[in-house]
Amino acid sequence: MDILALLWIISLVSIGLTEGAGVLPDGPLNAAVGGKVMFTTTLTPGTTFQIVNWKFGGIRDIFTFNVKNFPAPGYEGKITFFMSTGSLELRNLVQTDSGEYIVSIFPAGEPSKTGNTRLDVYAPVSKVTVTSSSTELVEFSSVSLSCSSSGSSLSFLWLNSSSEVTGSDRVQITDGGSTLTITNVTRYDQGPFRCRVSNPVSEGTSAPVTLSIYSPVSKVTVTSSSTELVEFNSSVSLSCSSSGSSLSVLWLNSSSEVTGSDRVQITDGGSTLTITNVTRYDQGPFSCRVSNPVSNGTSKAVTLIIYYGPENVNLKISPPHKPYLEGSNISLSCSAVSNPSAHYTWFLNGGLLSKGSQFNLTNSQENQSGSYSCQAFNDKTLRYETSHPASISVLVQSGCSAGCIAGIVIGVLVVLCVVAAIVWYCFHDKKKKKKKRSAGNTNTRTGVEGQDNGAYTRSQELHYADVRFTKKNNGETVQMGDQNKPSDYAEVRVNNNPRAAVSSLPTYDAHIQRNKRPAPQPEITEIYAQVRKN
Known part of the structure; x- marks a missing residue:
C-alpha cells in the first residue's frame, strides 16, 4: 500500500501538471434514481494498467484495481469495472450518489492519467395533475390552474391544446411555473389545458382540463x-x-x-x-x-287572445212565462258565452224583429203574441247560434174599466148580503109559526085511523101525536121522553136501514102499508117504534 500511496501522490502532481487533460467526458452525467450510470474513459482499449483508483467526492475510495478488484464497503454489487479501458459502471443509484467522481490510472511504462466528472441523480417525474379553482365560469371572471407532480428538479410547461401558454397582461405563471392564473376569461380560454413536467432524466404530462366558460343569460x-x-x-x-x-x-x-x-x-x-x-x-x-x-x-x-263562441245562448223573459194581459210590460234578454261579446238579433215567428241584447214589449198587444227567439253572432269567429224559442201570449182585456170592475164586485157583495138576510129572516119566521101551530093542536087528533090522505100535498105538514114503543127482544122497556112536548117528524127509519131518496113526503096510507110489513129481526141494541097519526 505504500507503493499505492506513492503513486497517488505522483498522480496528483501529474493532474496539476496536466490540467484540462482528463480521461473522463465533460459532465455532468444525469441518471435516474434506481438506474445506472457508465463512467467511460477515453483510453484505448487493451491498455495495460498497473493501478486504477476511483474516488467519490474527491476523498472517498469506492474502487481500486491492483492486480485484484477492491470495491469499497457499501459498493459491493453496485460496481462493474472494465479492465480494457478502466471504465466504471455504477448501478442502483440513489440521490445521494450525486456528486464528483475522480479516476487515477497508472498504465505500464506511461505517465499516470486522471479525469473527473459530475453525476446528478434525479427522482423521475410521475403523477402529474392539474386542478382548477373552478371549471364552470362566467365570462370575464378569473380562474387559477395548479400543476403538481412527484420527482426532483422539476420544470413546468403549460399548454393550451398543443400551444405553449406564456405570460401576458391576463395570464400569470407563478410558483416556479406550477400555477397558471387567467383573469377576465373569455370563451376562448376554455382550453383544454395541460401541464408538462420534466427533469433531466424524465418528463410527464397531465390529463387535460377543459374550462366551461358561460356567457350570462x-x-x-x-x-x-x-x-x-x-x-x-x-x-x-x-x-x-x-x-x-x-x-x-x-x-x-x-x-x-x-x-x-x-x-x-x-x-x-x-x-x-x-x-x-x-x-x-x-x-x-x-x-x-x-x-x-x-x-x-x-x-x-x-x-294570447283566443276568440270563441257564441254558445249556450239563453233567452230570459221577465216577468216569467205566463199569459199576459194587453198593456203589460214584458222584458226579454239574451246572453251567450262568447269572446268577443256576441251581437244579438231578435225574431218573432221567424221574422226579423230587432237587434241588441235586450228587447222590451211596452204596453203589449195581442198581435205581439207568438214565438220569440234571439240569435247570437260573433264577428271574429263568424259563427251563429240561436236560442230555443219562447212563447208569449197576450190576452185581450174586457171592455169594462178597472173602476167598472170594482163597482160590479161591490154590487155583487151587497146583493149577497141582502139575500143572506132574507133567508135568515124567513127561516126564523117559519120556525116561530111552527111552534104556534104545535101548541094549538096539543092532545087533538087531526084525523082518524084509516083516513084518506089522498089530498095530502108536499106543502102540507104531517103531525104525529101518538108514538107507541115496543120492547126490545130481551124484554127491557124503552124509556120514553116527555109526551107533552110537541115533536115534528119528517120521516121514520126502521132497523137503521138507510132510506131511499125521497122525492116527496109519503101519504098516510103508504105509511100504514109500510108498517104492516113484517119487521126484520132487530139486533139487541135496536129500537122499534110504531107511529100512528092522530
Whole structure:
C-alpha cells in the first residue's frame, strides 16, 4: 500500500501538471434514481494498467484495481469495472450518489492519467395533475390552474391544446411555473389545458382540463307568430330568444311547466313552442325561462287572445212565462258565452224583429203574441247560434174599466148580503109559526085511523101525536121522553136501514102499508117504534 500511496501522490502532481487533460467526458452525467450510470474513459482499449483508483467526492475510495478488484464497503454489487479501458459502471443509484467522481490510472511504462466528472441523480417525474379553482365560469371572471407532480428538479410547461401558454397582461405563471392564473376569461380560454413536467432524466404530462366558460343569460324574449286566434281553427308558434351560452329553455303557462302532447310540440332545442287547434284554455300567459350553470332569466309573459263562441245562448223573459194581459210590460234578454261579446238579433215567428241584447214589449198587444227567439253572432269567429224559442201570449182585456170592475164586485157583495138576510129572516119566521101551530093542536087528533090522505100535498105538514114503543127482544122497556112536548117528524127509519131518496113526503096510507110489513129481526141494541097519526 505504500507503493499505492506513492503513486497517488505522483498522480496528483501529474493532474496539476496536466490540467484540462482528463480521461473522463465533460459532465455532468444525469441518471435516474434506481438506474445506472457508465463512467467511460477515453483510453484505448487493451491498455495495460498497473493501478486504477476511483474516488467519490474527491476523498472517498469506492474502487481500486491492483492486480485484484477492491470495491469499497457499501459498493459491493453496485460496481462493474472494465479492465480494457478502466471504465466504471455504477448501478442502483440513489440521490445521494450525486456528486464528483475522480479516476487515477497508472498504465505500464506511461505517465499516470486522471479525469473527473459530475453525476446528478434525479427522482423521475410521475403523477402529474392539474386542478382548477373552478371549471364552470362566467365570462370575464378569473380562474387559477395548479400543476403538481412527484420527482426532483422539476420544470413546468403549460399548454393550451398543443400551444405553449406564456405570460401576458391576463395570464400569470407563478410558483416556479406550477400555477397558471387567467383573469377576465373569455370563451376562448376554455382550453383544454395541460401541464408538462420534466427533469433531466424524465418528463410527464397531465390529463387535460377543459374550462366551461358561460356567457350570462340576458335579454330573454318571447315572440308569437300571432296573438289573435280562433278556437279550434288556429295554430300558434312561440319563440324564445336569449343571449348567453349553453342555454336550456323551459316553457311556462302561468306557473305550470308546458310539456309536449298531441297538440303541443317543443322543438329547436326547446326554444320553440307550437300549439295546434288552440282552445280558450291556451291563452296563457306564456313565458320562457332560460338558464345555464351560472345564471338564469325569465321573459315577460305573452297572453294570447283566443276568440270563441257564441254558445249556450239563453233567452230570459221577465216577468216569467205566463199569459199576459194587453198593456203589460214584458222584458226579454239574451246572453251567450262568447269572446268577443256576441251581437244579438231578435225574431218573432221567424221574422226579423230587432237587434241588441235586450228587447222590451211596452204596453203589449195581442198581435205581439207568438214565438220569440234571439240569435247570437260573433264577428271574429263568424259563427251563429240561436236560442230555443219562447212563447208569449197576450190576452185581450174586457171592455169594462178597472173602476167598472170594482163597482160590479161591490154590487155583487151587497146583493149577497141582502139575500143572506132574507133567508135568515124567513127561516126564523117559519120556525116561530111552527111552534104556534104545535101548541094549538096539543092532545087533538087531526084525523082518524084509516083516513084518506089522498089530498095530502108536499106543502102540507104531517103531525104525529101518538108514538107507541115496543120492547126490545130481551124484554127491557124503552124509556120514553116527555109526551107533552110537541115533536115534528119528517120521516121514520126502521132497523137503521138507510132510506131511499125521497122525492116527496109519503101519504098516510103508504105509511100504514109500510108498517104492516113484517119487521126484520132487530139486533139487541135496536129500537122499534110504531107511529100512528092522530
